[in-house]
Amino acid sequence: MKGAAALVALMLSATDSTVAQQLTRADQEWRTVETPHFVIHYPAPMSEWSLEVAQRIEAVHRAVTALVGSETRHRTTVVVDDPYNLANGLTFPFLDHPTVLLWPTPPEPRMEIGHLRSWPEILSVHEYAHVVHLSRPSRNPIRHFLMALIPGSLGPLALRSPRWVIEGYATYVEGRLTGSGRPFGVYRPAILRQWALEGKLPTYGQLNGSDDFEGGAMAYLAGSAYLEWLAARTGGGHGDSSLVHLWRRLSARRNRSFGEAFSGVFGGSAEELYGRFTAELTGKAIEARRDLASRHLVEGDTVQSLSWRTGEPAVSRDGSLIALVLEGKKVPSRLVVWKTADERSDTAAELARRRLIQRDPEDVPDIAWRPRPKQAVATLWPFARMPHENPRWMPDGITVLVTRYQAVGDGTQRADLFAWNHRTGELRRVTRGAGIRHADPAPDGRFAVADRCLNGHCDLVRVDLHSGAIQLLAPGSPTLAYYRPRYSADGRTIAAAVQRLGRWRIVTLDAMGGPPHIADPEDFADRYDVAWMRDGRSLVVTSELGGVANLEQMEVGRAGVRPLTRVTGAAYAPEPAPGGAIFFLRLHARGLDLARIQPDSVPTPERVAFLRPALAPASPVAAPFATVDSFATNPISASRSYGAGPSRVLITPLHFRGVEGGGSGLTVIRTDPVGRLTVVAEGLLDVGDRSVWKGYSLSATWRGFRPALTGELFTTRHHPSGQRAGTLASPSFDANYAGGAIYAAFDRNVGSSRAAARLGASLGSLEGAVLGDRSRRLALMEVATGATRTRGVAYLSAALGARGYAGTTGGESWTREIAIAGIRVGARSLGLVADALAGRVDARAPGYERFVIGGSAPPLFDQALLSQRLSMPALPFATGGGRVAGQWRVALAGEGFEPYVWAASAGERIGRWHRVVGAESTLLLPSLPILRLPAMRSTLGAGYSLDDPFRYNLRAYFGVTFRP
Numbered sequence: 001m002k003g004a005a006a007l008v009a010l011m012l013s014a015t016d017s018t019v020a021q022q023l024t025r026a027d028q029e030w031r032t033v034e035t036p037h038f039v040i041h042y043p044a045p046m047s048e049w050s051l052e053v054a055q056r057i058e059a060v061h062r063a064v065t066a067l068v069g070s071e072t073r074h075r076t077t078v079v080v081d082d083p084y085n086l087a088n089g090l091t092f093p094f095l096d097h098p099t100v101l102l103w104p105t106p107p108e109p110r111m112e113i114g115h116l117r118s119w120p121e122i123l124s125v126h127e128y129a130h131v132v133h134l135s136r137p138s139r140n141p142i143r144h145f146l147m148a149l150i151p152g153s154l155g156p157l158a159l160r161s162p163r164w165v166i167e168g169y170a171t172y173v174e175g176r177l178t179g180s181g182r183p184f185g186v187y188r189p190a191i192l193r194q195w196a197l198e199g200k201l202p203t204y205g206q207l208n209g210s211d212d213f214e215g216g217a218m219a220y221l222a223g224s225a226y227l228e229w230l231a232a233r234t235g236g237g238h239g240d241s242s243l244v245h246l247w248r249r250l251s252a253r254r255n256r257s258f259g260e261a262f263s264g265v266f267g268g269s270a271e272e273l274y275g276r277f278t279a280e281l282t283g284k285a286i287e288a289r290r291d292l293a294s295r296h297l298v299e300g301d302t303v304q305s306l307s308w309r310t311g312e313p314a315v316s317r318d319g320s321l322i323a324l325v326l327e328g329k330k331v332p333s334r335l336v337v338w339k340t341a342d343e344r345s346d347t348a349a350e351l352a353r354r355r356l357i358q359r360d361p362e363d364v365p366d367i368a369w370r371p372r373p374k375q376a377v378a379t380l381w382p383f384a385r386m387p388h389e390n391p392r393w394m395p396d397g398i399t400v401l402v403t404r405y406q407a408v409g410d411g412t413q414r415a416d417l418f419a420w421n422h423r424t425g426e427l428r429r430v431t432r433g434a435g436i437r438h439a440d441p442a443p444d445g446r447f448a449v450a451d452r453c454l455n456g457h458c459d460l461v462r463v464d465l466h467s468g469a470i471q472l473l474a475p476g477s478p479t480l481a482y483y484r485p486r487y488s489a490d491g492r493t494i495a496a497a498v499q500r501l502g503r504w505r506i507v508t509l510d511a512m513g514g515p516p517h518i519a520d521p522e523d524f525a526d527r528y529d530v531a532w533m534r535d536g537r538s539l540v541v542t543s544e545l546g547g548v549a550n551l552e553q554m555e556v557g558r559a560g561v562r563p564l565t566r567v568t569g570a571a572y573a574p575e576p577a578p579g580g581a582i583f584f585l586r587l588h589a590r591g592l593d594l595a596r597i598q599p600d601s602v603p604t605p606e607r608v609a610f611l612r613p614a615l616a617p618a619s620p621v622a623a624p625f626a627t628v629d630s631f632a633t634n635p636i637s638a639s640r641s642y643g644a645g646p647s648r649v650l651i652t653p654l655h656f657r658g659v660e661g662g663g664s665g666l667t668v669i670r671t672d673p674v675g676r677l678t679v680v681a682e683g684l685l686d687v688g689d690r691s692v693w694k695g696y697s698l699s700a701t702w703r704g705f706r707p708a709l710t711g712e713l714f715t716t717r718h719h720p721s722g723q724r725a726g727t728l729a730s731p732s733f734d735a736n737y738a739g740g741a742i743y744a745a746f747d748r749n750v751g752s753s754r755a756a757a758r759l760g761a762s763l764g765s766l767e768g769a770v771l772g773d774r775s776r777r778l779a780l781m782e783v784a785t786g787a788t789r790t791r792g793v794a795y796l797s798a799a800l801g802a803r804g805y806a807g808t809t810g811g812e813s814w815t816r817e818i819a820i821a822g823i824r825v826g827a828r829s830l831g832l833v834a835d836a837l838a839g840r841v842d843a844r845a846p847g848y849e850r851f852v853i854g855g856s857a858p859p860l861f862d863q864a865l866l867s868q869r870l871s872m873p874a875l876p877f878a879t880g881g882g883r884v885a886g887q888w889r890v891a892l893a894g895e896g897f898e899p900y901v902w903a904a905s906a907g908e909r910i911g912r913w914h915r916v917v918g919a920e921s922t923l924l925l926p927s928l929p930i931l932r933l934p935a936m937r938s939t940l941g942a943g944y945s946l947d948d949p950f951r952y953n954l955r956a957y958f959g960v961t962f963r964p
Contacts, residue, residue, distance in 0.1 A: 023090075023101060023930055024081045024674040025410055026703035030642030035634070037061045037072075041642055041673055042080035049104040049456030050080045051636070052120045052478040059631035060124050063177050068132045069244035072098055076131055077646075078124075079673050079930060080104060083412040085405065085435055085453065087111065087119070089127045092931060093134035094152045097648065099673065099930055100127045104456030106481045108437075109497065109504045109528040110542075110549075110572055112217060113174075115185030117502035118479040119456070121631060122178050129173035134158040134166065139253045151650050152932060156251050160258045163208040168223020169243070172231075175224070175621065176240075180502060183228070183621045186526075186544045187570065188221045189611075190587060193618040194569035196285035200589035201278050204271040211329065213308055213591050225617035229277045230266055242266065284618040289568050292548070292609050298566045299586060300597035305370040309333075310585055310592035312529075312573035314391040314400070315340065319578035321377065323391040323400050323422075324594065330828075332793055333387035335380040335402060337422050340577065343372040378422040384752035384788050385795070388418065390438050395445045398423055401430075401465075407751030408433050410706075417450065417463060431468045438484040439463060442511070443491040449473070449511070451482045451496070458482050460496060460509075460516075473513045483528055487511065489536040493556075495519065497528035497541075504528045506541055508556060519556060527552070533576045540564065540582055542572040547611035547620045551584055553599065563605040564597060571595070644704075645672025650932040654682055656959035658856040658873030660723035661689025667962055675929030676704050678964035682860055691722035697860040701927075701964035707746035710964060714739065714861045720877040723855075728949070729878040732770040732847050739764020739776065741865060753787040762865055766809070771848065774810030780864055784820070795831070797824040805867060807849075814845035818867060824893065831893040840884045841868065851885035851906040852878050853914055859961050870904050873957035874916050874943025875950060882907035897921045902943070918943035927964070935963045 028043040033054050038061070042050035057078070065071045077099045087107035092099045106119035116122045138144050138156045147153040158166070175183030182188045191214055195201045202210060202218045207226075209216045227243065234242040242265055249261035262270045311325025311333075322340050327333040353365050380388050380402070388402040400420045405413045417430040417439050437458075439450035445465065452461045452470065458481035460474040473494070476482055483504070485496035488511075495508050498516065504526040507516035520527045525545035533540055533553070543552035543561070549570035553562040565571045569587035576582050579598075586595040613622030647670055654665040663684040670679035679700040686694050695716030702709045715738040720729035741762035748755050762778040786799035803818040822835035841850055851868045855877030858866050870887050872879075884907065891900035897919040905913045920941030927935045942956040 023083055023928065024079060025083070025412060026675040026929075027410070027706050027708075028081075030645075030674055030676070031639040032642050032645075033636055033639040035636060038076050038078055039646070040078040040080065041645070043455075046080055046082065046104055046455045047639070049120060049478040051639075052118075053078070053080070053102065053124050054636050055633040056121060056631040057124055057128075058634045060121075060128055060177075063631065064125065064128050064132050064173060067173060067176060067240060068129065069241075069247065070132060070136045072132055072135050073137070074098060076100060076128065077673050078102060081674075082455065085412075085414050087113070087123075089123050090930075091127045091130035091134075093131050093154065093158050095135055095137055095147055095155055096151060096153070097932075098131040098135050100124075100131060101930060102127065104478070105435075105453050106456070106458060106499070108483060109499065109526065110187070112182050112185065112187045112191075112221060114187070114504075115182075115526065115544075116180045116499075117178060119481075120478050122174055122181050125177050126170050126174045126181070129170040130166070133169055133173075133247065134161075136247055136251045138251050140255060141253070143255070157247060160250055160261075162258060164219040164223035164226070165258070167219040168225075168227050171220045171224035172227045172243075182220060183224060183617075186547055186549050186620055188225070189547070189617055189619050190549060190570040191217075191221055192225060192281060193285040193288055194587055195589045196278070196282040196618065197289055197568060198589040201281065204274045207274065213329070213589065225281070226274060226277050228617065228621075229280070230273065234266060281618060284615040288611055288615050288618045291612065291615075292566055292568060295566065295605060295607070295609050297568065298564070298597070298605055299568075300565060300571070300584065300595040302371060302586075302593050303583065303596050304338075304374055304594040306593050307591040310594060311335075311389055311391070312585065313575045313583045313594060314393055315575050315577040315583060316393040316397045317395055318397055321393070321397070322575075322577075322583065323393065325387065325389055325391070327387075330793070332382050332385070332790075333389075334382065334792070335388045335391055335400075335420075336376040337378040337400070338374040339377060343374055378425075380420055380422070380425075380427070381792060382790055383427075385790050386751055388420070392438075392440050392448075394419070394441050395443060401439050401441055401448060403436055403439065406433075407749050409748045409750065411747075411749040413751075415453075417448070417468075419465065429468075430465055431463060431470070434463075434468075434470060436461075436463070440486045441465065442487050443489065449485045449487060449494050449496075451485060453481075460485055460494070462511075462513075471513075474509065474516055484530065486531055488532050489534065495530045495532060495539055495556075497530055506530050506539065506554075520554065521559060521561060529572050529574060531574050531576055534578055534580070540574045540576060542574065546608040548609075550608075551582065551597070562599075563608050564599055566605045566609055642674070642676065644677045645674060647672060648932045654684065654859070654960065654962075656692075656856055656859055656873075656957075656961075658692075658957040658959070659876050659955050660720060660855055661692040663689065663692045663694060663859070669932060669934055669962065671929040671932050671934065673930055675927055677702055678927060678929065678934050680934050680962050680964045682962065684860065686717075689724070691719050691724070692856070693718050693859055695860055699861070699964050707744045710743045710745065710862075712741050712861055716858070716860050718858075720855060723876055728876060730770075730847075732768070733852070733878065735766045735768040735771055735848070737764060737766055737776075739865075741778075741862065743862070743864075752789070753785070755785045756783070758782045758864075760862075760864065762807075764865075766848065772810075776807065776809050778805060778807035778865060780805045780867075782864065786822075793827045795824075795826060798822070803864075803867065805864075809846050809849055812844060812846050814842055814849050816841040816845070816849065816868065826893065829894055832890070833893045834890045835888065837870070837887040838885070839868075843883065845883070850881055850883055852881040853885075853904045853906050854879035856957070856959060857961070859959065862963070870906065872902060872904065872914075872916060872943070873939075873959065874918060874941075874955045875914060875945060879914050879950065880904065880906045880912065884908065884910060886910045891920075897941070913947065915946040916943040917946065937961050937963075 080102050088103045090101040107114045134157050174181040246265045309327040313324040323337045388404045390403045392401045406416045414433045417436045419428045435454040436450045439448040441448045448463045452459050457476040459476045460482040462471045480500040483497040506520040508519045509516040527541045527543045529542035538555045551564040573585045585592045611619035650669040654667045665684040668681040681698050683696045684694045697714035699712035717736045719734040721731045743760035745758040760780045764776045766774045782803045784801035788797040799822045801820040805816040818839035820837050824833045853870045854875035856873045857871040887904040889902045891898045899919045903913045903915040923938040925936045938960045940958050944954045
């Protein structure tokens with residue numbers, strides 16, 4: 001789960017594909033329910049999950065405020081939506097309107113947060129802990145007064161605390177109040193224990209995050225364990241008050257840095273004490289390994305020594321092939337097919353080894369310390385940057401079922417099922433928008449059983465692999481989730497994991513449906529990753545009995561289990577193969593190895609080894625701090641229709657500056673939490689440069705249905721003939737332009753391709769000393785389409801568009817056509833971007849409607865109303881102009897300022913080009929109503945003109961524009 005730092009991440013990562021899409025879908029049927037301390041907005045299909053949160057959230061409020069030692073002064077807004085079919089949450093701890101976004105898709109058991117009683121409970125506790133913790137106001141009167149004047153301001157804890165404190169403390173609270181979560185699961189101690197044994201624990205400087213394997217999770221895992229250690233060290237096991245003292249010192253009347261506040265509570269610097277913590281943790285990890293090794297370790301044979309993330313393996317029916325997902329630190333996820341047989345020895349390497357000894361008999365050749373790398377029989381790369389996951393072999397041994405997150409029309413994502421022919425490369429889509437996470441084909445290949453996660457429910461379903469039709473077998477609920485089902489060899493029985501009442505258990509049921517039956521022992525251990533052994537009578541599972549994730553075998557219908565592995569880290573995702581071998585994944589500090597065990601040919605553990613609770617955090621925390629159900633339900637009021645939603649208002653400065661001058665003013669923004677209605681009122685004051693844009697505008701967008709509707713009213717003045725940079729602009733362009741417009745916009749984004757269309761009409765008037773008084777009418781139609789293709793780390797995106805405009809100006813009719821094209825090619829964050837534009841206006845068009853080069857774009861209304869303006873703020877307005885125009889731009893895309901070359905030509909024909917070289921940084925943000933932000937474009941750059949009449953002139957420019 002992301003916490004408060006997500007605010008900065010969202011605002012600084014506008015190029016990220018997840019940010020470029022909507023966090024909420026405003027066109028859904030939204031409902032609202034209120035409690036004394038919360039206002040909860042949710043789509044109607046997610047009512048059951050959202051009301052589960054609402055009924056317990058006041059109890060969450062009481063528990064969190066008591067533990068954290070403070071209380072928010074404003075009601076918290078909670079928005080529920082499921083944009084990406086992932087388990088996550090976002091918190092924005094603004095002092096005046098704290099806001100939380102909850103995603104209802106529950107986590108898988110192998111996630112660090114997979115140990116839980118219910119997802120609505122632990123998610124609301126974690127995110128609300130961020131709110132209460134980080135919205136503690138400053139007690140400094142000056143700072144408190146200033147923060148009260150700034151809408152959307154953050155408190156001192158949010159601004160001064162390092163990330164490991166922000167995320168670690170919310171994780172600490174999640175464990176203390178729920179008795180579950182990361183502190184009580186097996187994966188936090190597994191990572192800390194294994195990293196300590198390998199000498200790979202993060203340094204203090206890496207605690208906030210690093211690019212190492214699981215480096216980003218260390219703020220949660222090591223951060224929470226470090227805070228537990230600090231609290232126990234200062235409070236005899238009840239040291240919550242020491243952490244509260246830290247928060248009080250950070251928000252005190254006297255301004256303190258985090259380091260000053262920390263050392264004043266704990267008697268040492270955070271870095272120094274972290275060193276002691278890691279030393280103790282390493283000692284406990286060594287002791288835990290000694291306890292496990294005293295009954296002998298059984299870790300299996302390494303099939304492939306791998307790094308980074310490895311997906312669960314799948315073995316073909318005949319046992320000759322294995323498919324799994326590989327992901328490297330700098331390599332995108334890809335699905336590979338290998339032969340299960342060991343790779344043949346390298347003859348060339350052996351000859352080189354012999355020559356080495358012959359030339360230098362005293363030399364010592366390399367030892368073979370890991371298996372030879374396997375060669376891929378076939379590889380399936382990501383599609384539109386979306387990887388393929390969870391492979392399962394069809395009976396033919398040729399086709400592999402895979403899942404892939406796929407963008408749906410509104411830009412959000414759902415996991416769907418695909419069938420991949422690994423010989424021909426053909427990829428066939430089976431489902432659409434179904435939310436399929438894992439699927440296993442039946443022995444006859446006609447159907448697959450799968451877990452489907454939508455609207456906070458993870459159901460067990462059967463999928464027709466020909467038509468994609470879905471049949472419900474066993475329903476999930478907000479507190480019950482099915483996971484990773486498997487068919488038996490005869491296809492009559494399904495085994496799956498189910499999470500309920502705080503425990504993952506194994507169930508079996510008839511393949512045609514019916515009530516599930518518990519199949520695992522009553523020993524309070526979590527079990528999942530179920531797979532049928534090839535004999536069809538027994539199951540192999542991942543078991544957390546003893547505090548370590550290990551493989552375990554059980555016979556259906558019989559009591560008792562047989563341990564298969566005993567590892568120091570974690571072993572999971574078992575996959576039986578013909579002959580009795582079991583492939584699985586084994587955790588280490590660099591990633592996940594593919595390993596194999598032959599239960600009948602190696603000694604397996606006779607009993608489970610239990611890690612001692614005293615070794616925490618190298619072992620799971622011993623016992624819950626909370627009761628079985630610490631959050632009582634409260635009655636809630638009836639829900640109501642969301643309508644246009646509650647209004648939030650933000651006032652921000654407006655400024656732009658280019659060659660012709662600059663302007664300043666104010667922007668008043670009205671939004672609502674889900675983005676139904678956004679209103680932007682802007683005014684550029686009549687001060688400073690009189691040649692630049694001045695005036696006022698009011699625009700609004702309604703997204704309550706599709707297509708979205710936008711309307712705007714404006715009254716503006718633009719007199720470029722008086723610009724400072726030169727006198728090229730004719731007085732005929734000086735005009736007061738007033739009017740209104742309405743637009744209907746529709747877009748469809750399916751990840752690999754996208755399309756957009758917009759229709760609009762405008763009615764206005766022009767008034768100028770040369771122009772006179774003229775009415776101006778305009779109709780427009782704009783269409784665009786684009787596609788993206790990826791191969792490994794490389795990508796190629798292309799876009800085409802056409803824009804048509806027709807209107808009358810002072811009774812003179814005209815038409816204008818513009819064609820655009822763009823291409824982007826690159827790898828990772830570096831790329832080359834090229835785009836071009838060509839346009840013409842008919843010969844009847846008056847001068848005002850002809851193309852003009854240079855100047856800043858109109859800041860107060862939609863640029864489509866003056867599509868003839870080819871803006872370039874490094875050149876004066878009207879550097880060139882005419883009936884036809886061309887423009888191109890090439891830029892090196894990356895991080896920070898991007899160098900570019902720009903050129904434009906306009907006249908009776910394309911001929912004389914005006915070129916500019918420069919560097920520019922552009923921040924593009926879509927509408928983010930949860931942050932009270934409309935769509936925004938911010939540009940800062942400088943351009944150097946290469947052609948007359950402004951040759952060798954270097955000019956800087958800056959501008960911010962808002963659209964609803």
